[in-house]
Amino acid sequence: MTANLSRRGxxxxxxxxxxxxxxxxxxxxxxxxxxxxxxxxxxxxxxGSDGQVIAMIKHFEKGQGPATGLSTLIAEELGVSMDQIGYxxxxxxxEVYNNLFFGPFQGTGGSTAMANSWMQYRTAGANAREMLIxxxxxxxxxxxxxxxxxxGMVTGAGQSAPLGTFVEAAASFAPSETPRLRDPSEWKxxxxxxxxxxxxPIKVNGQAQFGMDIHLPNQxxxxxxxxxxxxxxxxxxxxxxxxxxxxxxxxxPLPTNHGVAVYAENTWAAMQARAAIEVDxxxxxxxxxxxxxxxxxxxxxxxxxxxxxxxxxxxxxxxxAVDASxxxxxxxxxxxxxxxxxxxPMNCTIEQTAEGDIVLHDGAQMPTGPHMAFQQIFNLPADKxxxxxxxxxxxxxxxxxxxxxxxxxxxxxxVMTDRSRPVKLVWDREDDIRGGYYRPATGHKVRVxxxxxxxxxxxxxxxxxxxxxxxxxxxxxxxxxxxxNSTVEGLADNPYAIPNMSVGLTDTEKATSVLWWRSVGHxxxxxxxxxxxxxxxxxxGRDPLEFRLAYLSGDxxxxxxxxxxxxxxxxxxxxxxxxxxxVQGLAVHKSFGSYVAEVVEVSGTPEDGIxxxxxxxxxxxxxxxxxDIVRAQTEGAIGYGIGHAMREKITLDGGAVEQSxxxxxxxxxxxxxxxxxxxxxxxxxxPTGVGEPGTPPAAPALANAIARLDxxxxxxxxxxxxxxxx
Amino acid sequence: xxxxxMSVGDVDGADVTTIEGLSPDGTHPLQKARVAEQVPQCGxxxxxxxxxxxxxxxxxxxxxxxxxxxxxxxxxxxxxxxxRIFKAVERAASQA
Ligand code: FES
Numbered sequence: 001m002t003a004n005l006s007r008r009g010x011x012x013x014x015x016x017x018x019x020x021x022x023x024x025x026x027x028x029x030x031x032x033x034x035x036x037x038x039x040x041x042x043x044x045x046x047x048g049s050d051g052q053v054i055a056m057i058k059h060f061e062k063g064q065g066p067a068t069g070l071s072t073l074i075a076e077e078l079g080v081s082m083d084q085i086g087y088x089x090x091x092x093x094x095e096v097y098n099n100l101f102f103g104p105f106q107g108t109g110g111s112t113a114m115a116n117s118w119m120q121y122r123t124a125g126a127n128a129r130e131m132l133i134x135x136x137x138x139x140x141x142x143x144x145x146x147x148x149x150x151x152g153m154v155t156g157a158g159q160s161a162p163l164g165t166f167v168e169a170a171a172s173f174a175p176s177e178t179p180r181l182r183d184p185s186e187w188k189x190x191x192x193x194x195x196x197x198x199x200x201p202i203k204v205n206g207q208a209q210f211g212m213d214i215h216l217p218n219q220x221x222x223x224x225x226x227x228x229x230x231x232x233x234x235x236x237x238x239x240x241x242x243x244x245x246x247x248x249x250x251x252x253p254l255p256t257n258h259g260v261a262v263y264a265e266n267t268w269a270a271m272q273a274r275a276a277i278e279v280d281x282x283x284x285x286x287x288x289x290x291x292x293x294x295x296x297x298x299x300x301x302x303x304x305x306x307x308x309x310x311x312x313x314x315x316x317x318x319x320x321a322v323d324a325s326x327x328x329x330x331x332x333x334x335x336x337x338x339x340x341x342x343x344x345p346m347n348c349t350i351e352q353t354a355e356g357d358i359v360l361h362d363g364a365q366m367p368t369g370p371h372m373a374f375q376q377i378f379n380l381p382a383d384k385x386x387x388x389x390x391x392x393x394x395x396x397x398x399x400x401x402x403x404x405x406x407x408x409x410x411x412x413x414x415v416m417t418d419r420s421r422p423v424k425l426v427w428d429r430e431d432d433i434r435g436g437y438y439r440p441a442t443g444h445k446v447r448v449x450x451x452x453x454x455x456x457x458x459x460x461x462x463x464x465x466x467x468x469x470x471x472x473x474x475x476x477x478x479x480x481x482x483x484x485n486s487t488v489e490g491l492a493d494n495p496y497a498i499p500n501m502s503v504g505l506t507d508t509e510k511a512t513s514v515l516w517w518r519s520v521g522h523x524x525x526x527x528x529x530x531x532x533x534x535x536x537x538x539x540x541g542r543d544p545l546e547f548r549l550a551y552l553s554g555d556x557x558x559x560x561x562x563x564x565x566x567x568x569x570x571x572x573x574x575x576x577x578x579x580x581x582x583v584q585g586l587a588v589h590k591s592f593g594s595y596v597a598e599v600v601e602v603s604g605t606p607e608d609g610i611x612x613x614x615x616x617x618x619x620x621x622x623x624x625x626x627x628d629i630v631r632a633q634t635e636g637a638i639g640y641g642i643g644h645a646m647r648e649k650i651t652l653d654g655g656a657v658e659q660s661x662x663x664x665x666x667x668x669x670x671x672x673x674x675x676x677x678x679x680x681x682x683x684x685x686x687p688t689g690v691g692e693p694g695t696p697p698a699a700p701a702l703a704n705a706i707a708r709l710d711x712x713x714x715x716x717x718x719x720x721x722x723x724x725x726x
Numbered sequence: 727x728x729x730x731x732m733s734v735g736d737v738d739g740a741d742v743t744t745i746e747g748l749s750p751d752g753t754h755p756l757q758k759a760r761v762a763e764q765v766p767q768c769g770x771x772x773x774x775x776x777x778x779x780x781x782x783x784x785x786x787x788x789x790x791x792x793x794x795x796x797x798x799x800x801x802x803x804x805x806x807x808x809x810r811i812f813k814a815v816e817r818a819a820s821q822a
Contacts, residue, residue, distance in 0.1 A: 197764055200765075201757075205752040207746075342768070343771050632764055633767075637806075668808070671799050
């Protein structure tokens with residue numbers, strides 16, 4: 001049996017099997033139903049009488065590993081090896097497959113895939129095991145307590161048979177509400193260094209199917225002629241030149257007038273035709289500012305009293321305490337707009353079935369978003385809309401917009417046709433970089449007062465930036481008392497025991513469109529916290545590691561775990577003893593429930609070129625279900641943080657994005673980091689986030705290394721602040 | 727060769743190997759090394775990286791780290807799998 005079974009392959013086999021056992025699970029992880037009929041349509045695990053085991057994956061796979069990780073939980077509890085289990089992406093159904101941290105909403109984000117599924121998938125697997133064992137015990141006339149399943153064989157009481165043997169009988173049992181979960185001492189796959197990803201083979205032989213690979217019979221390709229300035233509207237257009245393009249079908253303004261949909265026989269024809277179309281734009285409501293103006297707005301907000309008192313501190317008293325300190329460190333920081341720029345630009349395909357159902361083929365990060373939007377657009381009940389989730393070529397947050405932007409765009413383009421032909425919407429890289437969504441531009445102003453002994457006496461912190469959540473459907477849950485936590489997360493709630501801290505916030509006007517970007521607010525809050533801690537250590541003549549540990553001396557878990565990653569990274573990176581000629585920088589941050597510390601070691605000088613020689617990371621993410629995926633994600637998250645800090649930014653000129661593709665939005669390259677390694681803190685705690693927590697400490701650790709070369713970078717990207725890279 | 731920078735006419739009469747044809751069953755040393763080193767994350771860039779590495783190894787079966795860096799720096803990976811790309815090329819070279 002291969003590791004990856006297509007749905008068709010499974011059904012075909014299952015049809016030849018005499019029975020299938022389906023086991024589902026509720027939000028509490030309790031199995032809700034089991035059976036051998038289609039009554040159980042949305043299971044978490046399916047087991048055929050031929051022994052095939054399929055895990056249903058409720059999260060989409062953009063490389064962060066849920067297909068492997070959630071299959072691991074089922075395999076471990078059920079008692080099969082990883083080459084005896086396959087996976088399928090679950091259909092869109094928020095009642096069954098919701099993210100337990102998101103409420104009635106199916107979606108992936110916030111590094112929650114494993115954390116929210118941990119008990120649910122284990123319980124489903126354990127229930128399947130218990131039902132099969134009960135069936136075996138009855139068949140053999142023995143006591144169930146002496147039986148177990150290992151490597152797909154039910155074994156005990158002197159007997160042994162493949163688990164498929166008992167599927168038919170097991171399917172008639174009701175599942176238990178409290179199946180016995182395997183004790184960690186029994187685990188063979190969870191935490192096993194040798195467990196390989198299930199999706200690697202298809203990603204190295206060309207078989208992996210991404211949204212961009214979809215090619216339905218008779219499909220049309222649609223590309224959108226977009227406004228150069230966000231918010232511009234189509235006032236008129238001329239497609240006479242496009243009519244000369246072979247393969248051009250038609251052009252029509254989107255019903256929203258945000259662009260002109262260009263329909264063609266293939267992508268090339270759509271590109272050519274789109275280039276030939278002239279649009280008359282109404283820019284009266286469009287973004288018209290330049291990056292300099294956006295920056296001025298943020299800085300102006302930092303120079304007035306903050307609107308929101310985030311941690312309800314006595315701000316006047318803290319300002320006085322800073323003023324009265326023996327030494328005051330003051331710094332203003334600025335972070336530019338950034339694009340996510342996943343390798344696969346946005347795309348999706350829509351078709352209508354003979355029964356009038358709508359099918360969306362999409363690397364869907366938040367299926368509930370387009371599912372709800374499509375009910376309105378197509379005026380159909382939820383069960384007439386189907387979402388087939390495909391692999392996604394990266395996201396970093398981009399594939400999950402509150403308004404389901406590109407799926408809605410495709411749906412609007414589709415409803416303007418007679419629906420006889422599937423419509424594939426294709427964005428190119430330029431669409432993505434110029435017309436997409438951006439990490440908000442944000443500024444911080446911090447004043448830290450040190451006492452005569454070099455200890456922190458008071459910390460006054462002010463943030464100004466564009467709220468991600470306000471004005472979206474997520475505002476109701478994500479904004480409290482006017483405060484969008486995603487702008488200030490990682491400051492007042494930081495595990496450091498900082499005395500007399502005030503955090504203020506002012507929202508600035510939204511520039512173009514903003515969106516969560518890998519690690520969201522932590523991308524800038526960690527930078528500011530960790531650079532200020534480093535400056536404070538420097539100013540008081542103390543070692544940056546020792547200084548940080550002094551503020552993590554509490555015996556609470558938060559302090560201990562944050563101190564734990566610091567100590568581990570210091571040991572592994574040989575902190576304080578860089579190679580001759582090199583300097584080191586340190587940073588640590590908690591995000592998405594996990595703790596990550598990083599040491600960046602560099603050679604060279606800012607003038608002649610910095611080379612990142614080595615990055616060492618330590619992560620505490622609770623139980624590492626797949627340690628090597630944890631390491632891979634941490635490496636990738638670090639690279640993402642470093643690459644953007646080095647040289648990336650999105651700038652606007654008269655409201656139009658100036659960058660367009662990788663030559664002018666240059667990602668991390670293979671030569672930028674010579675070596676990188678990650679160490680995992682052993683833990684018995686439930687798993688927490690892994691996809692994002694590696695990003696926040698990366699840029700400040702690099703900045704703190706460069707600070708040892710007498711350059712303190714408080715504005716990104718670094719290449720514009722006097723840092724050159726080798 | 728980048729397929730996106732080559733027109734079909736330019737390869738008229740030539741043999742073209744794509745990722746699908748690198749091996750009949752996914753057992754080319756580079757493919758096995760990528761699975762073993764858990765290189766792919768999203769996977770979208772991987773076909774390009776593998777074909778570039780295959781070209782490198784066919785010209786230079788034992789590249790140094792600098793030679794790997796030089797050759798592979800023509801491809802990008804947004805997921806940041808670079809660290810493992812080095813390891814996979816070295817593993818494949820040692821086993822080819
Ligand atoms: S693996 Fe995602 S871009 Fe390389």
